[in-house]
Amino acid sequence: MSLQIYLDGKLLPKEEAKISVFDHGLLYGDGVFEGIRVYSKKVFLMQEHIDRLYESALAIRLEIPLSKDEMIKAVNETVAANKIEDGYVRLVITRGAGSLGLDIRRTSNPQVIIIADNISLYDPQLYEDGLKIITAATIRNHPAALSSRVKSLNYLNNIMAKIEGTDAGCLEALMLNHKGEVAECTGDNIFIIKDGVVKTPSIDAGILEGITRNAVIKLAEQSGITVEQIPFTRHDIFIADECFLTGSAAEVIPVVELDGRKIGDGKPGPITKELNEKFKKLTRE
The missing domain is CATH 3.30.470.10 (Aminotransferase class 4, branched-chain amino acid transferase, N-terminal domain)
Structure with missing residues (x-):
């Protein structure tokens, strides 16, 4: 049919x-x-x-x-x-x-x-091994021009950054905002973990307020994990212990390398794995 x-x-x-x-x-x-x-x-x-x-x-x-x-x-x-x-x-x-x-x-x-x-965004093995990503030269739209909280049909900004990622052999690319701070990836929100604290850019960074992002924040807080919505830069990702992305299609997927720098030990970390399992359980409730 x-x-x-x-x-x-x-x-x-x-x-x-x-x-x-x-x-x-x-x-x-x-x-x-x-x-x-x-x-x-x-x-x-x-x-x-x-x-x-x-x-x-x-x-x-x-x-x-x-x-x-x-x-x-x-x-x-x-x-x-x-x-x-x-x-x-x-x-x-x-x-x-x-x-x-x-x-x-x-x-x-x-x-x-x-x-x-039906949908299949990433190979299942990448959820075990983690993604390698690069930083795109294309920045996120200036929020004073078009609010990133509007999920509009005009995705050319994201597409141009996605092209940079795929040209570099990566399935995702990091986008910075007009201040040079971390915003989000082309189709996913980004989180880092340092010393047990989960950090993610706030909506003021010019990001889409992701539904999966909010669900994962809630799961982390319910588990007693501190979550901070704060500005940070690529340097903070370089020195993070763990990193992961969230999105409706991507769900929760680890990132193990940015711009040729290993994140943590170069493998998905324990908090990422914990939140991934909790998210999977949430989807079946």
Whole structure:
């Protein structure tokens, strides 16, 4: 059976799921999205993702044509229609079709697109061995230009940094902010551990406030681990005992090297492993 895509209130075979070439989501990256995991047929942290989606839409003055409850129902129906047990949902809202210009007043019919499919981001062995990453020359967007807390369809900033990473033979790349401080990776939030304390950049660093990031912070605090949301630099990563990334697709994955420098002993550390296990348990509750 063909993958069923939710589009404009209907479930359609993927071959029939089409939008206008005049849609501002295509023409200008004018829209918002969420990436959500499914575990054991249950959409993980659904409410948190839906809340962030509507906050992003509000920030760019995009009116979503469904209520939150209707959106949740649509996501669940799409997951069920595709018989997804463990997979991924991409929820996209576009501005809708308009003219060849920037004026949002000339757009209409925002499109709600829901894709539910399987996903495999990283090789399972990398969760055992850890990632090697580099620092991209491309910095994170200045927060005064476009808030990084808006999960918009315009991901060119991240894509340019991702290209640098893959050109260097790495699957991820670190992005700094306009101050030269650590922000996040191209698709994941970053954490370091030093002397038993977990540290991660605050939202003031120009990062996306990750749903998985917040879940891991909560798990750490519940385990009695101190978590600090503070500014830090590449040097702090170089001298850290451990490092890991979080994201809806990536989950919790260790990082063992940055820019040719081993982090700690060059292997995933005990706190990273502990938080990874706790996160896995959370996804099955």
